[in-house]
Amino acid sequence: MEKKWISSVSLSLLLAGSVLAGCSTDNGGEGGGGDSGDKTTVTLAGWGGNPTEQALLEETLADFEEKNPDIDVKLEVIADQYMDVMKTRLIGGEGPDVFYLDAFEAPGMIETGVIEPLDEYVTDEFEVEDFEEPLLDAFKQDDATYGFPKDYSTLALFYNKTMFEEAGVEVPTTWEEMMEVSKALTKDGVYGYGVAPELARQYYVAESLGGSVVEDNMANFGSDEVIEALQPVIDQHNVDKTSAQPSEVGASSGGDMFGQQRAAMVLEGNWNIPYLEETFPDLEYGTAEVPTINGEKGTMAYTVAYVMNAASEKKEASWKLIEYLTGKEGMETWTSKGFALPTRKSVAEKLGYADDELRGSLVAGAEYATVWANGTNLPIITNNFNNQFISAFLGDRPLDEALKEAEEQANSEIGSEE
C-alpha cells in the first residue's frame, strides 16, 4: 500500500513537471538573453554539414562575436526535413532570426512575405556588385533583394583517371565525344556515365536547344525543343546502354557510384570532392568542365543564401550577422577550405580556386551556369517532371508522351492553386 502511494505521487509529480516544462518559454531566443546583460542573441538556423564544414562555420561565427561583443549567435542545426521544420516554425512565430534558404525554395518563400527585404540595410561598403550576378538574382523579386548567397556549387565532369587510361580515351569536351567515350568505358558492370535522371541535374540540358522548362511560371517542358534536347540522355541509357542511374548499380548517389568505380564519369558538384576524399581516398580522378552541347557550354549552379526572418525582433543585429557572413571577411573564412565556393568575385580571386586542379572546372562553370531556381512553381514542376522522366528513362514509355503528360499534370496542379 505504502509503495503504491509513493509511486502514484511521484508519477503525478513527474507529469506535473513535464507539463510545467512544456509551458516555460525559451527566453534565450526571444527576450534578448536577460542573463548576459545587454547582449542581443541572434538565432541562426541551417542544416548540418560534415564536421569540418561545421567547424568552419563555428570559426566564422566566433570571429563575428569577437568583432561584435554585444551580439551572441545561437546556432541551431536542423538535421532533417529542413524546409518542413522551417515552415512550421515560421508559421508558429518561432522562426530563427537568420536562416539558410535554398535558391530553389526562395521564390515561394519570398512571395509569402516571411522574408525580410534587405535593400535598406545594405551599405556601399558591402559592395553588392561583388557578388556573382546570376547567383544573387535567384534571391531577388520585384527588384528587392531578400538574401545574399553564402556559397554555391556548379556541376563539373568527374572522371576516373585509371579507367580512362585503361580504355585509352581522352577526356570528352563535347556531348558527342562523351557518348563515344562512354561506349569504350562501359564493360564488366562499369558504366561509362552515371546519370541522375532528375530535373535539378538535367535542367540545363533540357534548355540547351532553346526550349524553356518553365514559362510564365508554368510548366513548359513538353515542348519539342526540350524533348529533343533530353532525348540523348534517354537514348544513351536505353539504346547505347552506356549510362546508368545510381540505384541500378546499388549505389546511393552519383558520388557513391563514381567512388565505387561503377561509373567512369559523373556530373557532380563541389560537395563531391570532400566526399570522395573521405570515403574513397584511393580513387584516382580528375575534373573537367561539363561537355558542351551543340558547341554551347552549360552547367547547373546551386546556391544557398542567408535570409532574415521578417518577424524577427532583432533586425539590426541580424543584418550585422548576415553582413559579416556574406561579407568579404566572413566568406573568406567560410570558403577557405574549399567545401563551398565563394559567391563574391573578390574572395574567389583571393582564394584562387580558379587555378585549383579539382575546383578550377567548377569555378569556370559559374559564368555560364543555369541557377537552379525559377519562379514559385518550380517545386511542383520538378516533382511532375521527375516522376515521368524516370519512366521514359527506364524505357517504359516514349519521352515525348511522358513529358507531355507530366506537363499537363503540373499545370493542372498549378492552375487549381490559383
Added chain:
Amino acid sequence: MNRKYSKRSLKEAGQGYFFMSPTIFVLLIFILGPIFYAIFLSFNNVRLLGETSFDFVGLANYERVFDDRRAGIALWNTFKYVMIVVPSQTILAIVLAATLNAGMKGEKFFRIIYFLPTLTSSAVLTLIFMWMYNREGLVNFGLEKIGLPTYDFIGDPNVALTAIMVMNIWATAPFFMVIYLAALQDIPDSLYEAAELDGAGPIRKFWSITVPHLKPITSFVIIMGVIGTFQLFDQSYIFSGGSGGPDNSTLTVVLLIYQYAFKSMDTMGYAAAIAFVLAIVILVSTLIQRKLSNEENLY
C-alpha cells in the same frame, strides 16, 4: 421517463466527470479538436505562412480531389496495396498460427522467431529492407542464385510497390498470428477428437473446424488490416525519400496528404479534404466488409 436527478446523483456524476477530466481534456485537445479543425480546414483555402488567411471555398477542395490525377494514382496504389496485402497477411497469419498450434516441438521458440518482425520499428525495417532490395543486395543475390531475373526494386516503378507489399506482409502477419493463436486456444479439443473419429485428416480439420471457428477473429483481423493498410505512409515515404516515386508508383493517399500539407505551399485545406475522402473510403470499406462477413459485433 422522469429525468430529474437527485442532488446525490448529480454529485456523483460530477465526481465521475471530475475523475475523467484529464482524459476528457486530452481527448478534446488532441483528438476531437483536431478532427473538427480539419473539417473546417477542408472547406477553406488555407494560407498559413506569412499572412495567415482562411477563405471559405465550399466544396472546391473536394471537387479538386476528383480532378487531381495524382490523387487518382494514390488511391489506386493504395487500393491495390490493400487488396493484395490484407488477404495475404490474413492467410499467412492463420497458417502460421495453425502450424504453431499443432503441438510441434520447439513451438515457443518459433513463436518468438515469428513474432520478431512485428517488434521492429517500421522505419528501421524499411531501411534494412532497402539494403536487401538494393540492386546488388541480398534479394537479388538470391534471385540470381536460383536463376530468376533480378530487379532494381527501388528504382523501377513496376516493382517498387510490390517490394513494399512483401515487406509489409512479412512484418504485420505475425501480429495477427498472435491474435489467431489466442483464438485457437478457445476451440475445444473435443471437436478435433470427434472429427478424428469420423476419419478427418489434418487438412479437412483445418477447413471444417479451425477456419469456421476463427471467423469472428478473421473479421477483426481483416478490418484492422484494411484500416492499417489504407494508412500506409512511413514505408513508402522512406522508400521513395518522400516523393512517392519512381513514377508515382509508391505514392499512397497518406503520402499525398503529407506532400500537400507540408511540401507545397498553401494547400493545407486541400490536404485536409483528401484526408476526409480517405476517412470516408475506409469507413465504406469497413461497412462493406461487415456486411459481407455477416458477423455479430465483436468490437
